[in-house]
Amino acid sequence: MRSCALWKSYRSGVMKLSDAAEYLKEYKGRELRLMEVCGTHTAGIVQNGIPSMLSERIRLISGPGCPVCVTVTEYIDRLIALSHEPGNVIVSFGDLLRVPGSAGSLNQARAQGADIRFVYSPSEMLTFAKKDRYRTFIFAAVGFETTAPVFASMLSQAEEEGIDNIRLLTSLKTMPKAIRRVSDGIDGFLAPGHVAVIAGTDAYKRLSEELGVPFVVSGFTGKELTAALYALVRLAGKEEAGFLNLYPRAVKSGGNGKARAAVRSFFEAGDAAWRGMGLIQGSGLYLREKYIKYDAGSRNLDMDRNVKGCRCSEVITGKCDPGDCPLFFTKCTPEHPVGACMVSQEGACFNCMKNRI
């Protein structure tokens, strides 16, 4: 199989970066629409100046893999409502604070006096909670397969130490079904490397067969992204399906069994609403009944209100470019974001703005 030969040349070092780069620049085959699913890939592509290295026939489209971008407004609204209840402290990763809900953002709630703290790691919340037992600390648990284990390990520490004043408002999602939802008109996928580290690659192999397009798992450095794009263009250019793992130092086909087991013990699958994509069955992770005491009311937060004119839904699903949105860089800027894709460092609009592509 073609993908095998590609893999061998990559492994043996025959595929040089300069050859791959030249191929991508000179590519004259059929027009390709390739989707990088993962937000970290979007950021890495811009960071490394990769769009400037591609032939005009290759278009990269950012997919639904930025966790903040696919969070619906009702989730933000619920966080804001919780933040105003006495005794509550909201703890979150930075990006989420600026995401607009249907009426304001967490940052605005903070300016009105709500106690909202921004951390780099959920374990910081346990430190807060131990110091101040009379208040309830609620983590805005947003993320994909990659982040879920972090919350599982935080909960197991909380269980062990008997810390009972913490809650999670979860908006945890799993990727494969969302990829199927946006696959229309896409000729190949850069599969999410981080997700595959945890979840393994089997799901992507199956998707590749089912959709008949290639999937290449990529790492995050400039070299890794270039090599993966090269492989993807080689396959997609010939309309070959196929699956390649070009991130083998981190990704094993079965994923990380331990992390998955930890997630399974605390969370179960359920339906989840994705911004711009609607409800996707079984694509969410929710706390199991046994641990429901840690839940801050995460289910059924499905409503999503877009501001008039905002085309976030189409951007997230790859149906339009950020530049096609009438609000892009007029009403919607990184300082005053209208949609979530302009807030997150991994968002399509933010990155487009940053590179002015």
Added chain:
Amino acid sequence: MDGIIDKTHGAGGSATAELIRDIFREAFSNDYLEPLSDSAVLPPADGKKIAFTTDSYVVKPVFFPGGDIGRLAVCGTVNDLLMSGAVPAYITAGYILEEGLDIQDLKKIVCSMADTARESGVKIVTGDTKVVEPADPGEPGLMINTSGIGFVDISTDISPANIRPGDAVLVSGCLGDHHAAILGSRMSIKNNILSDAAPLVCMVSGLIGSGICIHAMRDITRGGLATILNEFSSSSGLHIRIEETAIPVSEEVRGFCGILGLDPLYMGNEGKCVFVLPEEDQDKALDIIRRSPYGEKAEVIGKVTSDPADVTMRTAIGGVKIVSPLYGEGLPRIC
């Protein structure tokens, strides 16, 4: 003097007097401070222009790897004066102390300010103290404001408007150290990254004294190198092209940034600056910077061209990207 700060230390009575005598006067002692009157009376400026600046420091934690809020408060103001071509001379120190602060900690911070002032050749000539309730009773801290006066030769004119096509862009050392040190200690990550908080007096006066005509210079603090270069580009109307492979970043900071998804181009330092100067002076300048304290890792990182105003970078893998200024905030305060 021992114990913790309480309201009486800010009340203007005997406890305040004791604090001033035992902590501040002892550490800073000089002729202008000594009368302890309402204002310091300084000698005439001797036909020079006066540069005047102020900045406030609210960093947490107040002690961090490689420095503390006191060193930072002096370096920040000294470096701000230097960047306008001034020789820093006098600074003030205003303290907002939170109730519960350990007086020994305050003493350490004040001594660190005195040491840094001595290193920079400036005198701390007047000050003020207030006591407020702590924002977080578990971690009482302090905030410091420093203002500074420096003297500039009548003929000195350093401004981004002077930037010309062909100019070289130099940075004085590795990017991101201070930012990474603060983040690391806030997140209790163990590593060897130290803040680079340092006064750049020798480096800048060495350059000015050598007769090199510096077109623009700026200390690389909040917003990082990327934001400064964008300001330079828009005020000069010229294009700045930098090379990713030439930009000095220590291995440790690079690793730290990799894990957290940070970009050293947007991270703050407290002892690094960027210079734009004529290409013919670039080697001489690089030599002077590298031989001065805190400048060993200096590099030429790019060039000014007459292309339309913008900042671009050739990446390590050969791509070209636009380097935008810092958008949004995202990161915790670091100074």
